[in-house]
Amino acid sequence: MKLNLPKVNIPWNLNFVIAVLLLYLIGAGLHEFGHYMVAKTFGQDIYLTFSGGDYGIAASPMHDIIVLIAGPLVTYSLLYLGLFLLLFSMRFKLIGVILVFLSGFQIFSPFDEAQIFSILRLEPNLIYLYKIPLILIPFIIAYLSIDNKRKYLSVGALFILSGLFFGVLIVQVIDGTFFIGPLKEGAIFPNIFGINIYMIVSYITALALFFGIYVQYLLPSRKEARK
Numbered sequence: 001m002k003l004n005l006p007k008v009n010i011p012w013n014l015n016f017v018i019a020v021l022l023l024y025l026i027g028a029g030l031h032e033f034g035h036y037m038v039a040k041t042f043g044q045d046i047y048l049t050f051s052g053g054d055y056g057i058a059a060s061p062m063h064d065i066i067v068l069i070a071g072p073l074v075t076y077s078l079l080y081l082g083l084f085l086l087l088f089s090m091r092f093k094l095i096g097v098i099l100v101f102l103s104g105f106q107i108f109s110p111f112d113e114a115q116i117f118s119i120l121r122l123e124p125n126l127i128y129l130y131k132i133p134l135i136l137i138p139f140i141i142a143y144l145s146i147d148n149k150r151k152y153l154s155v156g157a158l159f160i161l162s163g164l165f166f167g168v169l170i171v172q173v174i175d176g177t178f179f180i181g182p183l184k185e186g187a188i189f190p191n192i193f194g195i196n197i198y199m200i201v202s203y204i205t206a207l208a209l210f211f212g213i214y215v216q217y218l219l220p221s222r223k224e225a226r227k
């Protein structure tokens with residue numbers, strides 16, 4: 001059987017890297033915003049940061065579960081949106097590949113879903129029974145479509161890059177030091193509607209930079225699009 005997958009070249013340069021990191025930040029923000037919207041709808045007291053924050057006290061375990069589901073639901077949607085763009089859009093296929101890898105990377109963190117399983121009194125590790133196939137299938141398709149020579153290096157670099165950027169810089173250093181540690185809950189910067197102002201500012205900046213400037217580095221040039 002011969003698979004007819006699109007061919008995507010990962011254009012390694014500084015502008016591309018910045019575009020990927022911005023997209024990653026936006027994707028992670030949308031995940032948290034998913035939790036936020038639902039918790040807010042239930043009238044919970046929220047404190048939101050990039051890596052989670054505090055969704056307050058739910059009125060019932062069911063509310064808790066719905067708030068927890070909302071984040072992964074956003075990220076799974078981004079993953080499959082990425083797969084769709086990769087397979088069906090010449091113009092957005094590179095964005096598709098990046099979304100597949102970056103959302104998959106985020107989904108791999110077990111926190112939300114493991115929590116849901118604990119509330120349901122199920123073994124939390126059972127999440128991997130469905131998580132792994134749900135992530136692996138788009139991953140394999142995205143991996144096979146990469147046209148670069150040593151594609152494992154490109155994929156590895158994407159993971160390391162986003163892991164260092166998000167996991168270390170954003171979560172450990174920025175969130176960990178200033179917003180989730182002893183100084184949390186708006187001690188330094190106030191919250192607006194339960195979202196820390198630093199997140200709002202960073203998020204608006206990221207959106208403006210991404211859609212204003214950097215998205216072009218994830219789109220094919222006109223010449224390339226005709227190939």
Ligand SMILES: [Zn+2]
Pocket residue numbers: 031032035071072112
């Ligand atoms: Zn979450």
